Amino acid sequence: MSDIQPDLIDPSSNDLPIDSVEDVLREQYGLSGQVFPIEGRQNPYFLIDNGHMRYLLKVARADAPLQDIEAEHALMRHILREPDGPRVPEPVVTRDGTDTIVLPLGGADRRIRLLTFIDGIAPPADERPSGRTVAAFGSISAALARSLQDFEHPTLEREPEGDLRKAGPQTVALLSSVSDQEVRDVIAKVMVTALRRIQPLGGSLRVAATHQNLDADAVVGDVADGVWLPTGVTDFTGISRGWLVAGFANTCAYMLANLDGDPFALLPAVRAYHEIHPLTLAELEALWPLTVARTGILAAKAENRRVRFPEDHQAQAETEKRRAVLDAATSVSPTLVLAAVLDATGMAKPLPDIGRLLPDIDPETIRLVDLGIASPLLYGGNWADPEIDWKLLARIAWETGRGSTRYGEFRLSKASTGPGEEAENFALHIDVCVPAGTVATAPFAGTLKSAGPQLVFAGRELALHVEGLDCALDEDTELGAGETLGTVAGAENAVGGLRLRLCRDPDLVPPLFCAPGRAGTWSRLCPSPAVLLSIEADAPAPKHPDRPVRGWKEHLFDARGHGLLDLTGNAPLVGHGHxxxxxxxxxxxxxxxxxxxxxxxxxxxxxxxxxxxxxxxxxxxxxxxxxxxxxxxxxxxxxxxxxxxxxxxxxxxxxxxxxxxxxxxxxxxxxxxxxxxxxxxxxxxxxxxxxxxxxxxxxxxxxxxxxxxxxxxxxxxxxxxxxxxxxxxxxxxxxxxxxxxxxxxxxxxxxxxxxxxxxxxxxxxxxxxxxxxxxxxxxxxxxETLRDNARLVGDHLKAGLEELAARHPTIQAVRGTGLHLALAFEGDAAARTVHDALGENGILTAPGGHARLMIAPPLCFSRESADLLIARLEAILSES
CATH class of the missing domain: 3.40.640.10 (Type I PLP-dependent aspartate aminotransferase-like (Major domain))
Structure with a gap:
């Protein structure tokens, strides 16, 4: 049991006299100080404060298992010798140099020991942990596991309560008393699905000493900048030998319960753990299924307790919470979660052998089309044409009848001009132009799951999604690598178009695009289909993704397609990119x-x-x-x-x-x-x-x-x-x-x-x-009558800013005319705060000095952008 946040009680409620405890401290340890009994322990505990340090005096029956105490002390001392280990209590020896001593106390022989006390508080109950807290749990879990690498002790061979190597039998035993068949089936199905993913990996998972129950009851923490963070370990009963990754999975399952079952909220912990104590690819693959398995066990425990205590409202509430967490956790594709885990750790799963889809097409004849943010083919706003990507591909392929878009490029045609908005513009597919009638063959062995316009061919590790292929085969047809899959649709002597995607999850229909912030995850789940054509069709990653690379009117775009509003006065009068x-x-x-x-x-x-x-x-x-x-x-x-x-x-x-x-x-x-x-x-x-x-x-x-x-x-x-x-x-x-x-x-x-x-x-x-x-x-x-536009939009913008200033006295005045305006604030700090907040929202302004903020867009500034600026200012001023 953890020793954090002790509840002190009145001395009269404890059967051990305080003066007897003081005698023990003085005679056996040479210490003195204030003695406070601690409530809520099976055996008497006392907090000792001598003004310089605090200690914990533990009193147990004289016949308590000595080997358990010796093991715990050995664990503490081993961790303390590790320079990067977490904070843990330290056993204090008696004057005779022994760890424990048996003395008559309170009318009976008692075994007594003394530990240093780690100050701190428990994590806030039922409060969603911040990303910093989640990361800190990952760090302390990894630091503890790493510090135990060389620890050897017979106690490690004990079977821990949360040993996920026996998750199946544990769940069956817990559900045996649950009569609701629907509930049993749901939890059993979750467990079976998780175990199917874990079992093939079991032989590759490292067995090591690890804490199988590192949760809120096992740690002590402090609040830093308003955020609770774990800082030390105070309970060691969960340490035993088992799968290394299973210990971390148990901690993840504990956090998941307070993260509404959101697996992606665990990524800071995964990243932090891996940086300190790197996990293998097999362990990363097993992490989420093990976390789900532990979540299923906790749900089964809650159901079991509800059956045993039907009148217990707390048990009913716990059951409902565990059901909701389990439902949320299993609603997400486990393959997508694995991709996110691999992205967080910088790992990648190798592709299986993949043959060519179009063996009759010489890869050297396929020309690539650049549809990225800085493409010279995109100018004058032509990217707003919803068909521009296909038109440009057709133009590139016109001469040879062969062309391809690029995988992994941030498409300008899908970018958003809304500042601070993240559009889904990272391409997870390629479009290919080749002569109609070209034969397509299976790139790997698999089964035809869908044979219509949206052809899906599923192999053991990959699924191929193809549009634009004529396929005469029936669904469920099995093909070996190299067997004919179909032909490219289209009239004779015409050019046909294919849309190609790969996905590691056979049950998932992958998107064509994803947001830049999820590119790392989705690119691991949906690898580049360029391998099907044996061509290099992957767009290079931008060296400076946050720098603007293209301008259009009052808008700027960085290398990933994030939109910015340029109000700095540095844009050409007629706007960017005219x-x-x-x-x-x-x-x-x-x-x-x-x-x-x-x-x-x-x-x-x-x-x-x-x-x-x-x-x-x-x-x-x-x-x-x-x-x-x-x-x-x-x-x-x-x-x-x-x-x-x-x-x-x-x-x-x-x-x-x-x-x-x-x-x-x-x-x-x-x-x-x-x-x-x-x-x-x-x-x-x-x-x-x-x-x-x-x-x-x-x-x-x-x-x-x-x-x-x-x-x-x-x-x-x-x-x-x-x-x-x-x-x-x-x-x-x-x-x-x-x-x-x-x-x-x-x-x-x-x-x-x-x-x-x-x-x-x-x-x-x-x-x-x-x-x-x-x-x-x-x-x-x-x-383009831009001076008239400056007058009309400028008047509209100034009126909106003046109305805003009337509601927010932080803005003391709106000065200037047209599209050269200055907001006067009550001080330089206020002006800088608003300037920085606008920048974080993708709106670039220029500090004007003397507590002013300059707004000087190009003369083509639109009314829509003016309204957006006012709305963002309103939100910033309201928050501050």
Whole structure:
């Protein structure tokens, strides 16, 4: 019995006087301290606390079996010598060096022993354990088993109560008193099914010393970060020699009862156990059937107790719980559970010998089609066509009549644009185009289970699922490897299509796709059918699965097809992946990429477009490669024009220049400008807050004769929706305007000719490809009326955010217009929390500094995405 969480009682209820116990401690062990009787033990136990350590004094009858006590002490000492063993009590010897001593106590001879006491608490009753708790049980079970590897003692040969090598007879004995035939049949069927899976593996299972009953009553634990974790072992009665994996299976069955029978919730324990004390492939195959067998025994025990105590309501409740756990555990394919176990441990079961399905087709003639996330065949949203996969396969196979998709690729056509959502897009099959009439032969010996359009051919270890095959055979026909199975359906001289799947479970119809998070499990259950064609048709695993590899409008996709919303302002104005932009860049790159002594045609075309869009009165332009360069030119123009060096900046970009005085507010900017030695004021294009005292700063600037410089890098080209430029919302009249194109190597300066004439500028001109990209972006904005979209969707988004702010005071204000908005929070910590939470939900935003969060999607941002952003924000703010 475990010694954790003792219930202390009043000393008067114990027949052993406290002073007698104190005498024993002092005379036999040289110890003193407070003595507390412990309730609930068959023999008297006492907790001893001397202020430095705590001990457990156990009192038994003098004729108690000494060999059991000696065995328990030997176990403890052996485990304590192992550096990685779990925490266990330590026997304390008497002054004479003996483990136990017999003394007259309370009117009778008693055998007394003393152990160190492990502090802790029992796991919460009837509470679903967390993943950390489950993993910790796996770790402590493995650590204990590993520490017992070299332990030898006669006590190990005792037959443990939970020995799963005799699960069948145990169940029969327990059910003998149960008269409900339906209940008996259910449990018996479960046990027979489990034993059929265990018996072929029995000879391969290691026999070792292990704890056959490591559960809540055998461990002590502590709470860490609000989670109870087992930290030590206090009961050793279940340790004996048996199947190593059976001991762990008993622990899994204990946890399964509090995990609603969900086998996949046990995977953290399996992974943790295997990392410490690796299991063999046979043991991993036996683990789940053994766990089910133990669950069946526990259900039979509950039924047996209910029959013996029909009026016991607790027995009735336990019976119902055990039935529910057993039903849930057996509702899942055991082969699928094994696949999950193998995935958790990084193990794989080898395939049997498999012959070719289409022996007349030369594997070298089969061309592969790439339908993955980064496929060049997918562009411009064509993956939204529900038939795109077949169309592309047919195009690839057109020349030779032979083609195949790839197994194990994350299909873009099945991916979801919903941020944070996991679509089922991992391909567990291949589609093959070959000439109609091609003969198909059995790749292994087996039986035809279904001969219709969904042909199923089951072998001893694998089942083959085929669509697109004409098969004239009857169901239940047995075929040897290489015998004719059918022919590829289709008209003469036409190309036929086959869909191929393999599955290790003959009773399971495997899915065509699974979610990326289950790919490891399902790929073990449904191995690649490419082996049927003797081709390498498995897609390579992505090296960086979490990195974005493709963009489309406001969406990003990582290498597994998880969708993200890009609201960072880094996307091109027209959105990611625009086919018109890609074509223009491709064509220009074929013509010319590097600028020569004069402007290229692409640069001249861009200049003409820019003149049409120049802010009123600022018709002189400078086009350069980088934003930093155009900002330097703007500051130098202001300094030369005003014959002063100082610049006051209220913009994030201003910090790069050491001569720029960075002001946190308009009031600070006005104060700095009043000093009279400043050449200009640098602002960002986002409209200021009404309380920012912009007029004061502008009045101070006018008195100094300085220039107003507005950086429209993040707000230009119609992003504000209601205006072409952000400064127009504040009715400003800047002297110099900077603007750029997100993602492109083009930056523009607009100013008056009188200002530009004051400085001889030598600029690093952008290349023709960058110029063509910028021109095309401006053309697309006009053709697709993206400025109107920025206004309409931006107004809708801002209204929704303002309504959200009214309900959640964490958001203090919503600033900006169109598709350049800023959420102002009560502090930097709140802004960062929301930014991080949105990121975890697949929505990427940009921290704006000063407790702000920037929302700057491309101009093609959809109303649906705006509503999704509002909904996710609502959920985050409600939770926090």
């Amino acid at each position: 086919p018109g932009l890609a074509v223009a860049i491709y064509r220009q790159r074929l013509l010319l990429d590097t600028p020569f002594s004069g402007p290229s045609e692409a640069e001249e075309a861009l200049s003409r477009r820019l003149r049409d869009l120049a802010p009123q009165g600022l018709e002189t332009m400078l086009v350069v490669r980088r934003h930093d360069d155009v900002l330097d030119h703007a500051l130098n123009l202001a300094r030369t024009h005003a014959a002063r060096n100082g610049i006051v900046g209220v913009a994030p970009q201003s910090a790069n220049d050491t001569a720029v005085v960075c002001a946190d507010s308009m009031e600070g900017a006005a104060t700095a400008l009043e000093e009279g030695d400043k050449a200009g004021l640098l602002l960002a294009g986002i409209p200021p807050h009404p309380d920012d005292r912009l007029p004061d700063a502008l009045d101070a600037l006018a008195r100094t004769g300085g220039l107003l410089i507005v950086d429209e890098t993040s707000t230009g080209w119609g992003r504000p929706g209601h205006h072409a430029w952000g400064f127009e919302a504040s009715n400003l009249a800047p002297d110099i305007v900077l603007a750029g194109f997100p993602g492109e190597d083009v930056a523009v300066l607009f100013t008056r000719e009188t200002i530009a004439a004051s400085l001889d500028i030598v600029a690093d001109r952008p290349g023709p490809v960058a110029c063509m990209a910028a021109s095309t972006i401006l053309d697309i904005c006009d053709e």
